[in-house]
Amino acid sequence: MTRITVGPFNRVEGDLEVRLDIESGRVARAEVTAPLYRGFEQILEGRPPLDALVIAPRICGICSVSQSIAAAAALRQAMGVVTAPNGVLATNIAHAAENAADHLTHFYIFFMPDFAREAYASHAWHGAAAERFTATKGSAARDALPARARLLEIMGVIAGKWPHSLAFQPGGTTRAVELGERIRLNAIAASFRGFLERVVFADKLEHVLALATPNELDRWREGRSGDFAQFLRIADALDLAHLGAGPGLLMSFGAYHDADGARFRAGLRTSDGRVEALPSDRITEDVSHAWMRESSLDPAESRTEPDADKADAYSWCKAPRLAGQPVEVGALARQAVDGQTLISALVSESGSNVRNRVIARLIETAQLAVSIEGWIKALRLSEPFCETCGEAADGNYVGLVEAARGSLGHWLAVRSGSIARYQIIAPTSWNFSPRDADGVAGPLEQALVGTTVGDAGARAVSIQHVVRSFDPCMVCTAH
Amino acid sequence: MGAETFYSVIRRQGITRRSFHKFCSLTATSLGLGPLAATRIANALEAKPRTPVIWMHGLECTCCSESFIRSAHPLVKDAVLSMISLDYDDTIMAAAGHQAEAILEETRAKYKGQYILAVEGNPPLNEGGMFCIDGGKPFVEKLKMMAEDAMAIIAWGACASWGCVQAAKPNPTQATPIDKVITNKPIIKVPGCPPIAEVMTGVVTFITTFGKLPELDRQGRPKMFYSQRIHDKCYRRPHFDAGQFVEEWDDEAARKGYCLYKMGCKGPTTYNACSTVRWNGGVSFPIQSGHGCIGCSEDGFWDKGSFYDRLTNIKQFGIERNADEVGMVAAGTVGAAVAAHAAVTAVKRLATKRDDTKQDH
Numbered sequence: 001m002t003r004i005t006v007g008p009f010n011r012v013e014g015d016l017e018v019r020l021d022i023e024s025g026r027v028a029r030a031e032v033t034a035p036l037y038r039g040f041e042q043i044l045e046g047r048p049p050l051d052a053l054v055i056a057p058r059i060c061g062i063c064s065v066s067q068s069i070a071a072a073a074a075l076r077q078a079m080g081v082v083t084a085p086n087g088v089l090a091t092n093i094a095h096a097a098e099n100a101a102d103h104l105t106h107f108y109i110f111f112m113p114d115f116a117r118e119a120y121a122s123h124a125w126h127g128a129a130a131e132r133f134t135a136t137k138g139s140a141a142r143d144a145l146p147a148r149a150r151l152l153e154i155m156g157v158i159a160g161k162w163p164h165s166l167a168f169q170p171g172g173t174t175r176a177v178e179l180g181e182r183i184r185l186n187a188i189a190a191s192f193r194g195f196l197e198r199v200v201f202a203d204k205l206e207h208v209l210a211l212a213t214p215n216e217l218d219r220w221r222e223g224r225s226g227d228f229a230q231f232l233r234i235a236d237a238l239d240l241a242h243l244g245a246g247p248g249l250l251m252s253f254g255a256y257h258d259a260d261g262a263r264f265r266a267g268l269r270t271s272d273g274r275v276e277a278l279p280s281d282r283i284t285e286d287v288s289h290a291w292m293r294e295s296s297l298d299p300a301e302s303r304t305e306p307d308a309d310k311a312d313a314y315s316w317c318k319a320p321r322l323a324g325q326p327v328e329v330g331a332l333a334r335q336a337v338d339g340q341t342l343i344s345a346l347v348s349e350s351g352s353n354v355r356n357r358v359i360a361r362l363i364e365t366a367q368l369a370v371s372i373e374g375w376i377k378a379l380r381l382s383e384p385f386c387e388t389c390g391e392a393a394d395g396n397y398v399g400l401v402e403a404a405r406g407s408l409g410h411w412l413a414v415r416s417g418s419i420a421r422y423q424i425i426a427p428t429s430w431n432f433s434p435r436d437a438d439g440v441a442g443p444l445e446q447a448l449v450g451t452t453v454g455d456a457g458a459r460a461v462s463i464q465h466v467v468r469s470f471d472p473c474m475v476c477t478a479h
Numbered sequence: 480m481g482a483e484t485f486y487s488v489i490r491r492q493g494i495t496r497r498s499f500h501k502f503c504s505l506t507a508t509s510l511g512l513g514p515l516a517a518t519r520i521a522n523a524l525e526a527k528p529r530t531p532v533i534w535m536h537g538l539e540c541t542c543c544s545e546s547f548i549r550s551a552h553p554l555v556k557d558a559v560l561s562m563i564s565l566d567y568d569d570t571i572m573a574a575a576g577h578q579a580e581a582i583l584e585e586t587r588a589k590y591k592g593q594y595i596l597a598v599e600g601n602p603p604l605n606e607g608g609m610f611c612i613d614g615g616k617p618f619v620e621k622l623k624m625m626a627e628d629a630m631a632i633i634a635w636g637a638c639a640s641w642g643c644v645q646a647a648k649p650n651p652t653q654a655t656p657i658d659k660v661i662t663n664k665p666i667i668k669v670p671g672c673p674p675i676a677e678v679m680t681g682v683v684t685f686i687t688t689f690g691k692l693p694e695l696d697r698q699g700r701p702k703m704f705y706s707q708r709i710h711d712k713c714y715r716r717p718h719f720d721a722g723q724f725v726e727e728w729d730d731e732a733a734r735k736g737y738c739l740y741k742m743g744c745k746g747p748t749t750y751n752a753c754s755t756v757r758w759n760g761g762v763s764f765p766i767q768s769g770h771g772c773i774g775c776s777e778d779g780f781w782d783k784g785s786f787y788d789r790l791t792n793i794k795q796f797g798i799e800r801n802a803d804e805v806g807m808v809a810a811g812t813v814g815a816a817v818a819a820h821a822a823v824t825a826v827k828r829l830a831t832k833r834d835d836t837k838q839d840h
Contacts, residue, residue, distance in 0.1 A: 008613055008614050014536075015536070015611070015612070017612075017615075035612035036611050036612075037603075038538055038610070038645040038651070038652060038654065039650075039651030039652055040645070042649060042651045043644065043645070043651065048785040050785065050786070050787055051785055051787075054644075054773055054786045055644050055647070055781070058542070058643070058644045059540060061541045061542020061543070061545045061546075061673060062541055062545060064540075084729075145548060149548075149759075149760065152759055153759050153760050153762050155758075155759050156757075156758055156759030156762025156763040157763060159768050160763045160766070160767055160768025160770060161753070161759065161763070161765050161768070162758070163546065163673060165765075165768070166765050166771075166773065167765075167770050169728055171728060172729065173769075174728045174729060174768060175733065175768050175769030176729055176733070176769075306610075308609045308610075316610075384729055385728075385729045386728040386729035388727050388728075475540045475541055
């Protein structure tokens with residue numbers, strides 16, 4: 001057996017290190033380390049509750065809107081306010097834009113460049129993949145980055161600036177969208193659709209979203225141009241559907257609420273394909289392998305105190321568990337829980353794996369593009385965008401939302417008008433969790449086991465695929 | 480030498496000469512250098528060997544990179560991401576692990592005294608640097624090592640410049656701005672959380688074009704972008720001067736675009752280019768979204784009391800009245816004390832907002 005360390009990882013958000021025990025060319029055991037800690041939960045204690053709207057988003061420059069709306073959701077409970085319907089819609093538009101932008105970044109900038117590696121030079125598809133996806137040089141980035149920047153002009157209209165926007169308040173958004181701005185939003189949404197239909201899918205979004213079975217998907221991709229079809233062909237050639245299997249349980253907190261309820265509903269999908277109600281009161285955080293002092297397992301009651309010398313610890317990330325189990329979160333989980341036809345069928349067929357994670361992100365991106373158009377239409381410009389909030393009352397509150405990478409929760413305790421405790425569980429805290437007190441490994445640690453590395457050791461590209469298929473956001477993970 | 484120039488790199492990328500000249504004149508304009516400078520920039524980029532830029536990430540949230548790659552500049556991805564050669568950037572580069580570490584060593588040796596070290600984030604010093612481990616070593620060691628042979632250092636954002644929210648009380652990791660760790664090299668601070676993309680590309684282009692730092696103020700910030708307050712060029716400034724203020728998010732006054740001073744806006748004490756350059760492709764900036772400025776480019780902005788408390792020490796019209804007093808004048812109640820006005824405001828916050836703002840204005 002040999003032990004190798006993979007890291008620092010590039011083309012992931014933040015710092016990451018993975019230690020692997022290799023036996024006969026395969027991963028026998030994995031340990032995932034989040035090597036960066038800043039102490040946001042400690043910093044938030046004692047501050048005025050509303051300051052969470054400024055400080056918490058700064059956990060992450062990639063998912064800052066998600067962090068903002070999680071903080072706003074917890075504060076909304078504390079203030080007993082109902083968000084103005086326009087505020088909900090404007091938040092949805094901005095949040096969806098951020099999430100779609102994240103999915104594009106992942107696909108074009110982080111994930112696909114691995115197929116341009118020399119290790120694949122002997123494959124028939126390699127030449128085209130290298131031309132299109134080589135990091136910083138391929139032609140794809142020149143299409144994707146401007147499209148992404150254009151999409152994020154939505155943030156300019158709704159949120160003023162991004163990352164770290166300030167417009168998302170418990171009562172709604174700070175500014176009404178004006179008529180001219182609605183036209184501008186429509187134009188941005190249309191150009192985003194144009195990019196997806198021309199470059200990513202080479203088909204109408206409605207056609208892509210009508211694909212219902214793995215067979216239909218296979219037929220659809222034959223002879224089709226576009227980057228999604230190119231990925232599907234590579235995924236089949238490399239059998240990525242059998243790489244990086246997740247732990248089986250898929251969780252979503254539900255996302256994009258509007259008058260009709262959540263666009264993507266909350267729940268837990270079990271490995272036999274049932275979708276159950278989310279037992280959100282059974283979320284715990286275990287610190288047995290984190291450089292943290294023991295505290296309550298309940299995030300509503302616990303505090304975060306580093307202990308850099310702790311024995312057996314190997315990460316700044318705590319180990320979140322749902323009813324004692326590690327769960328996978330992300331676009332795949334969100335779509336499987338919501339019952340999206342194609343994704344549910346793919347998960348029933350082959351479970352959670354590298355290929356399905358990537359497919360789910362792109363299918364979700366198509367859905368978001370369509371939803372954004374609907375939300376822009378639904379805005380009623382003469383009605384309020386923000387309701388007045390009172391003071392935050394003493395008590396315990398929780399804001400549960402979905403970031404691009406999965407379920408995000410903020411647990412807030414207010415005492416005497418100040419923040420008494422603040423706990424955050426981010427998507428990659430779930431996916432890249434270390435072991436718990438029972439020695440049960442986190443989802444990535446499980447997904448890596450069995451991966452073939454051959455003689456390549458730390459350079460094995462299969463490892464890169466598995467790790468990046470989760471689209472980790474390490475700056476969120478340990479905060 | 481036969482060394483690569485910027486120009487040869489961009490031509491290889493398929494950028495047309497016309498786009499290149501457009502880039503040069505836009506850059507000259509954004510740097511406030513006038514039309515002749517465009518030719519100087521073009522000449523320099525055509526003739527001089529490209530300057531390597533090493534971009535390192537410490538304790539941070541990656542928001543500076545995020546801002547940077549979304550610059551509205553038509554050529555930013557090509558002009559800066561590949562032409563100016565981010566030889567080493569954790570977030571976007573192709574290499575991984577030891578290969579990435581090797582690039583660092585190689586660049587350091589090959590371009591000794593010639594490369595720009597761009598630092599995003601800062602080093603935490605508690606627990607021997609253990610809160611930010613990069614490649615098995617505390618980030619602070621890697622930072623010092625790379626700084627040793629750099630020509631100059633760019634401190635991206637509030638983290639590298641001042642510490643930012645991760646250095647907020649009680650600063651659990653002792654996150655420390657880089658000028659406290661590196662004292663023997665010129666450091667240019669480009670604060671903001673994050674800095675504006677066009678400011679970042681402007682600074683990089685200036686340094687790589689002219690081979691020196693632009694003129695800095697006493698705090699080490701480039702004067703061309705940080706010499707004016709948000710307030711000086713704020714499009715809501717006439718409402719400040721007229722004593723017309725927003726009292727609640729999205730109230731009637733907000734819909735009329737009144738001043739956000741009473742909502743805690745820190746524009747009057749914040750030096751940055753947001754109100755001129757704006758954000759996300761020049762679309763908007765926080766004040767335009769109806770939220771006050773939080774002063775994210777100022778040292779210590781994170782520990783100055785609630786972000787929603789108003790400033791109490793600024794003057795209006797350059798004379799002795801502060802905004803509260805002017806607000807009173809506008810409301811028709813001359814001569815009342817500031818405290819009394821604040822109390823009125825507090826009562827009004829509890830009332831339903833639309834009714835009372837109508838009375839007010």
